[in-house]
Amino acid sequence: MTADSAPDVLVRPGECHVWTARAVSVSPDRLRLLDDRERRVYESLLRPGERALYLTAHALLRLVLGEALGRDPAGLVFAAGPHGKPYLEDAPVEFSLSHSGERVAVALTSGTPVGVDVERVTRPAELPLPVLSEEERVAFDRVPGPERAAAFTAYWVRKEAVLKATGEGLRVDPARLTVSAPDRPARLIGWRGRNDVQPHRTVRLYDLDAGEDYRGAVALLGGGAHRIVRRTVSSVRC
Ligand SMILES: CC(C)(COP(=O)(O)OP(=O)(O)OC[C@H]1O[C@@H](n2cnc3c(N)ncnc32)[C@H](O)[C@@H]1OP(=O)(O)O)[C@@H](O)C(=O)NCCC(=O)NCCS
Structure with a gap:
């Protein structure tokens, strides 16, 4: 598939469709899909790889939404929470x-x-371990050295997927959330300070295979069962 031909999108209740794409090389021609704000962000990026990634992401999002809604992808107007x-x-x-x-x-x-x-x-000299909760830290301390970077990333994406689903993002300290260990099925186990609404009972977490040397996760709010429908885009070429 190319960025010009998004797949059919028919998302039924209880389904979550997920696309993953590789940003290999993207023609600036795809900029016509973006709005002024997105174009300004694109222009502010210095490295070709960063530009390709941003353009691929925003073009794919617009193509998917345009197809799902039967609308012109370039005409979609985004608001922000x-x-x-x-x-x-x-x-x-x-x-x-x-x-x-x-x-x-x-x-x-x-x-x-x-x-x-x-x-x-990535394998930084020092992993930012304070983002793990105490419970996660106990399990993480048992992870052998060569596996630690990947395991840490798996914890991170599970937490961040939840915080992106609620829309709070990193306004919430990720250490407040406890997710299952990477070798266990993805699950939100607890959320310190949120026991009143027990979000861990209503959040569904799924791992996402995003390719070698990547980790990915999807979080859905609301508690019901969901079917994850994978829609792989091997590369978005322009
Ligand atoms: C959302 C956030 C977690 C993104 O993390 P990231 O790993 O750097 O980036 P990702 O590629 O996974 O996600 C970025 C996309 O998430 C979306 N996004 C932005 N804010 C979001 C939020 N609060 N909740 C959910 N999604 C958000 C946007 O589509 C964004 O794409 P864009 O930057 O190309 O426009 C982080 O930027 C955040 O917490 N932002 C909001 C809180 C804030 O203002 N923090 C300031 C620093 S503490």
Whole structure:
């Protein structure tokens, strides 16, 4: 598939469709899909790889939404929630976008709040372990050295997917959330300070295969069972 031909999108209640794409090379011609704000962000990026990633992400999101809604992708007008979560004022869909390294992920539902996160596994000299909760830290301390970077990234994407689904993003300290260990099925186990609404009972978490050296997760709010429908885009070429 190319960025000009988004696949058929028919998202039924209880389904979450997820696309992952590789930003290999993207023609600036695709800029015609973006609005002025997106174009300004694109222009502000210095590295070709960053530009390709941003353009792929925003072009894919627009193509998917345009197809789902039967609208011109370039004509979609995005609004933003209090912490920046984008939405469409005049459409009953929920969506989420993530980009990292050379990977893009877009998730779409027919109304269930959704968050998606992909991250490239990097190996910094020191991992930012304070983002893990005490419970996660106990399990993480048992992870052997060579597996730690990937395991840490798996924790991170699970947490961030939840925080993107609620729209709070990093306004909430990720250490407040406890998710299952990477070798266990993805699950939100607890959320310190939110026991009143017990979000861990109503959040559904799923791992997302985003390719070698990447980790990904999708979170859905509302408690019902969901079917994750994978829509892979091997590369968005222009
Ligand atoms: C949302 C957030 C978690 C993104 O994390 P990230 O790993 O850097 O980026 P990702 O690629 O996964 O996601 C970025 C996309 O998420 C979406 N997004 C932005 N804010 C969001 C929010 N509050 N909730 C859900 N989605 C959000 C946008 O589509 C964004 O794409 P864009 O930057 O190309 O426009 C982070 O930027 C955040 O928490 N922002 C809101 C809170 C804030 O203002 N924090 C300031 C620093 S503490």
